[in-house]
Amino acid sequence: MIAPTDIPSRTNPQETFVLNLGPQHPAAHGVLRIKMTMDGEYVTRAEPIPGYIHRMHEKMGENRTWTQFLPNTGRIDYLSALHYNHAFVGAVERAARIEVPPRAEYIRVITSELNRISSHLVWWSAYLLDLGGFTPLLYAFADREKILDLLEAITGSRLTYCYFRFGGLCNDIDDAFIQGTRAFVAQMRPRLKMYRDLVTDNIILRKRLEGIGPISAELCRKYGATGPVLRGAGIAYDVRKVEPYSVYSQLDFHIPVFPEGDSMARYRVRMAEMEQSLRIIEQALDKLPAGPVMGKVPRVLRLPAGDYCYAVEAARGRHMVRVVSDNKDIPYRVKLRTPSFSNLSLYEEASKGMMLPDALALLGSLDLVIPDIDR
Amino acid sequence: MSFLTAEPVRLLLALVCIMAFVGLNAAYLVLAERKGAGRFQRRPGPNEAGYGGWLQPVADVAKLLSKQLIVPPGTDTILFRLAPLMVISPAMMCLAVIPFSQTLVARNINVGLLMVFSFGSINVMAIMLSGWASRNKYAIISAARVVSQNVAYEIPMLLVVITLLMVTGTMDLNEIVRQQAGWFWHWNLFKVWVNPLMPVTFVIFFICMLAETNRAPFDMAEAESELVAGVFTEYAGMGFGVFFMAEYANIVLGCSLGTVLFLGGWQSPFGLWPGVVWFLLKLYALIFTVIWVRWTFPRTQFYNLLNLSWKILIPISLFTLLLSSAMIKLF
Amino acid sequence: MKASILDVPRGFWSLLVGMRITLTQFFKPVITVPYPHKTLPIPARYRGPIELTADPATGKALCIACKLCERACPSDCILVAGVKLKGEKKKSVTEFKLDFTKCSLCGACVEVCPCDAIRFSKNYNLASTSKEDYIFDLVARLQAEKKQP
Ligand code: SF4
Numbered sequence: 030m031i032a033p034t035d036i037p038s039r040t041n042p043q044e045t046f047v048l049n050l051g052p053q054h055p056a057a058h059g060v061l062r063i064k065m066t067m068d069g070e071y072v073t074r075a076e077p078i079p080g081y082i083h084r085m086h087e088k089m090g091e092n093r094t095w096t097q098f099l100p101n102t103g104r105i106d107y108l109s110a111l112h113y114n115h116a117f118v119g120a121v122e123r124a125a126r127i128e129v130p131p132r133a134e135y136i137r138v139i140t141s142e143l144n145r146i147s148s149h150l151v152w153w154s155a156y157l158l159d160l161g162g163f164t165p166l167l168y169a170f171a172d173r174e175k176i177l178d179l180l181e182a183i184t185g186s187r188l189t190y191c192y193f194r195f196g197g198l199c200n201d202i203d204d205a206f207i208q209g210t211r212a213f214v215a216q217m218r219p220r221l222k223m224y225r226d227l228v229t230d231n232i233i234l235r236k237r238l239e240g241i242g243p244i245s246a247e248l249c250r251k252y253g254a255t256g257p258v259l260r261g262a263g264i265a266y267d268v269r270k271v272e273p274y275s276v277y278s279q280l281d282f283h284i285p286v287f288p289e290g291d292s293m294a295r296y297r298v299r300m301a302e303m304e305q306s307l308r309i310i311e312q313a314l315d316k317l318p319a320g321p322v323m324g325k326v327p328r329v330l331r332l333p334a335g336d337y338c339y340a341v342e343a344a345r346g347r348h349m350v351r352v353v354s355d356n357k358d359i360p361y362r363v364k365l366r367t368p369s370f371s372n373l374s375l376y377e378e379a380s381k382g383m384m385l386p387d388a389l390a391l392l393g394s395l396d397l398v399i400p401d402i403d404r
Numbered sequence: 405m406s407f408l409t410a411e412p413v414r415l416l417l418a419l420v421c422i423m424a425f426v427g428l429n430a431a432y433l434v435l436a437e438r439k440g441a442g443r444f445q446r447r448p449g450p451n452e453a454g455y456g457g458w459l460q461p462v463a464d465v466a467k468l469l470s471k472q473l474i475v476p477p478g479t480d481t482i483l484f485r486l487a488p489l490m491v492i493s494p495a496m497m498c499l500a501v502i503p504f505s506q507t508l509v510a511r512n513i514n515v516g517l518l519m520v521f522s523f524g525s526i527n528v529m530a531i532m533l534s535g536w537a538s539r540n541k542y543a544i545i546s547a548a549r550v551v552s553q554n555v556a557y558e559i560p561m562l563l564v565v566i567t568l569l570m571v572t573g574t575m576d577l578n579e580i581v582r583q584q585a586g587w588f589w590h591w592n593l594f595k596v597w598v599n600p601l602m603p604v605t606f607v608i609f610f611i612c613m614l615a616e617t618n619r620a621p622f623d624m625a626e627a628e629s630e631l632v633a634g635v636f637t638e639y640a641g642m643g644f645g646v647f648f649m650a651e652y653a654n655i656v657l658g659c660s661l662g663t664v665l666f667l668g669g670w671q672s673p674f675g676l677w678p679g680v681v682w683f684l685l686k687l688y689a690l691i692f693t694v695i696w697v698r699w700t701f702p703r704t705q706f707y708n709l710l711n712l713s714w715k716i717l718i719p720i721s722l723f724t725l726l727l728s729s730a731m732i733k734l735f
Numbered sequence: 736m737k738a739s740i741l742d743v744p745r746g747f748w749s750l751l752v753g754m755r756i757t758l759t760q761f762f763k764p765v766i767t768v769p770y771p772h773k774t775l776p777i778p779a780r781y782r783g784p785i786e787l788t789a790d791p792a793t794g795k796a797l798c799i800a801c802k803l804c805e806r807a808c809p810s811d812c813i814l815v816a817g818v819k820l821k822g823e824k825k826k827s828v829t830e831f832k833l834d835f836t837k838c839s840l841c842g843a844c845v846e847v848c849p850c851d852a853i854r855f856s857k858n859y860n861l862a863s864t865s866k867e868d869y870i871f872d873l874v875a876r877l878q879a880e881k882k883q884p
Pocket residue numbers: 785807808809810811812813837838839840841842843844845
């Protein structure tokens with residue numbers, strides 16, 4: 030039961046009207062504005078207008094030292110701050126050839142995966158809010174709260190972490206964290222089952238998502254969409270596997286892929302990813318080596334002149350940092366390739382001819398974080 | 405004292421009582437809803453105003469009353485102001501024929517059921533008018549949805565009620581309740597020997613009732629994550645408050661109807677001490693289910709909602725209608 | 736056709752499963768904390784606005800006004816001034832202003848400080864209606880704390 034999509038697109042402006050969705054619309058989750066040209070309830074054109082929360086992070090990178098840019102990274106995609114930390118420190122470490130002790134790498138993986146789960150939980154709950162289901166939000170936030178507590182105890186912040194440093198971490202984890210994480214992993218598995226029973230198998234949700242908002246692999250390629258959007262279109266592209274960074278190559282996990290390409294496929298990818306993240310955390314905790322968490326770092330950091338890249342798999346897809354150095358203590362250029370921006374750009378093409386609620390279901394399934402789009 | 409029993413006075417009293425009943429119910433059902441939502445979500449719900457939050461409705465009403473009633477420029481002022489009244493008055497009207505107990509009924513007319521349904525339909529028109537008068541795109545989209553939704557669900561609802569009428573043979577609500585006297589298997593819900601699909605009819609009735617009252621998961625009128633606040637987008641202060649009240653008044657009405665038609669009204673489940681207490685117990689149990697459903701499911705998509713009605717509910721209810729007429733003819 | 740007919744009871748069953756789950760949650764205890772009546776313990780590494788630490792022996796601020804933190808801060812929110820008192824090897828701090836409106840709680844200042852003279856505080860009730868309330872004078876704070884320990 031899919032809505033008809035082949036409606037004749039009417040060009041006569043008398044027959045269509047413009048619906049200004051946002052920047053304060055409840056489904057926009059932040060300040061995204063979408064200018065929708067509507068024919069009744071059908072969207073004939075949806076034009077995203079980002080820019081309401083542009084903060085010039087890239088420009089800020091050019092007028093502060095390498096270290097001073099670190100807190101910025103946590104504020105680009107505030108829901109997966111640690112991945113963004115990781116990409117930037119990774120780029121600088123690659124450039125300056127800084128060795129990171131293995132313990133630090135393992136802790137980076139553990140905390141990043143925790144962060145991925147918490148990010149997916151926020152997406153899940155906010156998405157259900159878009160679809161009109163309220164209660165899952167509170168259940169997911171109860172679980173997310175545990176992750177935030179764990180991460181707060183070691184990083185000192187709850188959302189915009191600034192925990193990774195060039196060469197390691199700002200402080201080590203303790204036994205309480207390890208035990209807490211193990212307990213969390215054990216608790217989270219039955220919760221994921223509960224989520225499946227309550228929401229994923231629910232007929233209302235399935236009818237709303239199955240076949241809605243198909244995105245083909247071709248479309249993803251055209252717009253550079255990555256992450257769960259691409260994996261929901263049947264392409265097993267995950268930076269953790271295709272260009273393994275940190276210690277991901279030593280851990281056993283697989284990349285959930287669903288070939289349908291509809292909103293349900295993207296939904297299922299994220300739900301399956303949470304399970305995989307739990308697996309990664311467990312293994313990393315088992316393998317966690319002893320040792321220092323900080324490598325040798327020069328007191329004043331000067332990167333050799335050149336052009337360096339580092340990509341990580343953030344919760345929303347491939348996040349890449351490109352830094353250009355001209356051998357000063359201040360970057361010449363910091364370029365951030367953020368997944369939400371590419372994922373949003375396919376929206377206009379993908380949403381053509383959909384009904385308004387379906388178009389919003391598609392928008393939610395892209396898992397956009399608006400500051401990540403605007404930077 | 406004789407003037408107290410005079411018909412006009414009695415009606416006036418009944419009207420006042422119904423208004424008070426609706427008002428109190430609306431105020432405290434909002435609280436119950438929020439408390440219930442809280443419990444479903446493992447949080448306490450409103451608990452600051454008064455002990456356990458019991459003064460919350462007072463605070464809410466005070467807040468709504470103190471707000472300015474904004475009539476946006478360009479609206480159809482008369483319709484805009486009239487719509488909230490038109491939404492709430494039919495619900496109050498219909499409550500007049502609901503038998504709360506054997507004697508506690510404002511006006512016992514022998515076509516009570518018919519009256520409830522005819523007045524109930526005004527609700528749709530009023531919501532459509534409010535959407536139209538608001539001169540707001542979201543409101544108009546929502547109004548269009550509400551009309552097709554309500555039209556679609558009126559049909560299975562009426563089919564189900566006709567099935568029931570075949571069984572009862574009367575439209576007098578009090579008489580329908582009287583027929584269900586005795587133990588709970590005499591309730592229409594469990595009368596499987598007249599029609600084996602009676603429980604299914606009740607489920608269809610319940611679903612239609614949710615759809616007719618625009619409750620989640622069928623809350624197309626409000627659909628806050630898609631249409632901001634749907635038809636209510638432009639309403640402020642008590643204008644919005646009245647819509648809110650009407651929503652709860654309609655729930656009370658729908659659940660009372662469900663109680664009367666299927667759950668034996670004021671009859672007690674084990675044949676003893678029938679009375680108003682039983683009616684209220686059943687009524688609030690149904691209302692609890694309505695709240696429970698709301699806080700469990702996501703919203704349906706609009707065409708799924710119509711598909712559900714046209715492709716599933718209407719065929720099933722037609723089938724039950726045929727079945728019960730056949731059964732009545734045969735036995 | 737068969738599948739879509741089977742969909743109806745299956746779908747209905749999935750709804751009942753969902754309702755069972757929410758009902759079991761309904762009867763479980765509340766898990767939220769009624770802030771501000773109750774608060775949670777704050778973890779040791781919690782990052783509140785920075786504060787000066789004092790030498791436990793003398794009660795004087797440990798800060799030597801070297802201005803490293805001022806330079807390290809990415810948001811320019813620290814202002815330090817100090818004088819060299821007679822008979823002391825190092826400078827003492829006379830002024831330490833923190834503009835908390837700009838602070839991102841990144842920890843650069845705490846990490847760079849050579850003598851552990853600043854640390855994160857545990858304050859989080861920081862609501863105010865005026866911007867000036869967030870320009871903290873940390874030296875004055877330290878002295879006020881010393882008076883009423
Ligand atoms: S925490 Fe960071 S932003 Fe705040 S004062 Fe210290 S260095 Fe500056």
